[in-house]
Amino acid sequence: xxxxxxxxxxxxxxxxxxxxxxxxxxxxxxxxxxxxxxxxxxxxxxxxxxxxxxxxxxxxxxxxxxxxxxxxxxxxxxxxxxxxxxxxxxxxxxxxxxxxxxxxxxxxxxxxxxxxxxxxxxxxxxxxxxxxxxxxxxxxxxxxxxxxxxxxxxxxxxxxxxxxxxxxxxxxxxxxxxxxxxxxxxxxxxxxxxxxxxxxxxxxxxxxxxxxxxxxxxxxxxxxxxxxxxxxxxxxxxxxxxxxxxxxxxxxxxxxxx
Numbered sequence: 001x002x003x004x005x006x007x008x009x010x011x012x013x014x015x016x017x018x019x020x021x022x023x024x025x026x027x028x029x030x031x032x033x034x035x036x037x038x039x040x041x042x043x044x045x046x047x048x049x050x051x052x053x054x055x056x057x058x059x060x061x062x063x064x065x066x067x068x069x070x071x072x073x074x075x076x077x078x079x080x081x082x083x084x085x086x087x088x089x090x091x092x093x094x095x096x097x098x099x100x101x102x103x104x105x106x107x108x109x110x111x112x113x114x115x116x117x118x119x120x121x122x123x124x125x126x127x128x129x130x131x132x133x134x135x136x137x138x139x140x141x142x143x144x145x146x147x148x149x150x151x152x153x154x155x156x157x158x159x160x161x162x163x164x165x166x167x168x169x170x171x172x173x174x175x176x177x178x179x180x181x182x183x184x185x186x187x188x189x190x191x192x193x194x195x196x197x198x199x200x201x202x203x204x205x206x207x208x209x210x211x212x213x214x215x216x217x218x219x220x221x222x223x224x225x226x227x228x229x230x231x232x233x234x235x236x237x238x239x240x241x242x243x244x245x246x247x248x249x250x251x252x253x254x255x256x257x258x
Contacts, residue, residue, distance in 0.1 A: 003030070024190030026055070031206075045226050046217055049252040053084045054216065058209040059189045060139060060165050061091030062196070069099055070161045072137035076151065079141035080105040080113045080122060081249035084165065088139060089118040090216050102131055104147075112249050116223055128154045138162045148184070163187050223250050230256045 006016025012031040020028055033047055069075060075092060077085045080103030089101050103119035113122040123130045125147060136159050138151055143164065152159055162184040196205040229238045235255045241247040 024193075026190045026193050029206075042226065045252065045254050046220070048254065049226075050083065050087070050213075050217070050220075054087050054213050055209055056165065056189050057084050057087035058091050058212050059192050059205075060163065060187050061088050061095055062205075062208075063187060063192055064092060064137070064139070064163070065095040069096060070137050072099070072135045072160050074100045074102055074132065074134040074136050076102045076104050076123075076131060076136055076138045077119070077141065078104045078138065078144070078147055078151075080119065081109040082141050083249075083252075085139075085141045086113075086116055086118050087216060088141075088165075090219065091212055093118070094212060094215070100134065104131075104151075109249055112223075117219075125150075131155075133158065135160055140164045152183075159183065161185070224252055225250055226252050226254060228254045228256070230258065232257070 002017070003013075004016040004018075005013040007014045010032070012029065014025065015028040015030065031051070033044065064070075064075070077089055079085050080089075085103070089103065092099060092101060100120050101118070103113045103122040104125060105113050105122060107124040107126065110122050110124055113119055121130075128150060131151075131154070136151075136155050138148070138159065138161070140148060140162055148162060152162075160183075164184060164186045193205050200208075227238075229235055235257070238247070238253045238255060242253065247253070
């Protein structure tokens, strides 16, 4: 990886390479690992697995909180076993205490999601009636149009907003992310960071997310298992396992070429 360090500080630097100049700033920011962290340590594994995901989770939770959850009393998070959804639930609970957080996931992942403790309730995709009759906000990490259509049909006028964050169910994504229906919007982290830069100042978003990360990381120790894979064959197997949805949600994969 070749970078052109720019705006170097004790906390990290920005890649000033000309061919990356048009990208949002968040995609060019490199953060220095905390002092004392040893390469190959569990702390480095956690940083590698979570950091980009956690920044998104913190951002979407901040977006929801800043909009008073769009007046919803229940927030449903699809693909609830995904790491971004899990961290978003944690950050939402941290910032908005009076929301009911419901994880929506496949039947086989219900028990796992309950074990993490981040959700008030966990519901399987085939049991939407268990969500209840409260005004709903959906944060969608699955990108599965069939799931969103089913939730919309179930909730009707009680569904106040669908905020689309990711596409874990990439095989089911029929529409372009720019062709969203009424009441659906795509959360784009760089845009939100720029807003918070204007609201709070240049570094406050990252300082706040850093504090949230410091609190969140220890909570994963009770359920997250790290698996290391070395060599091209092992890397390929791990990649295909994740891509096909066969990888367990309680596993984090660390890959090395040699």
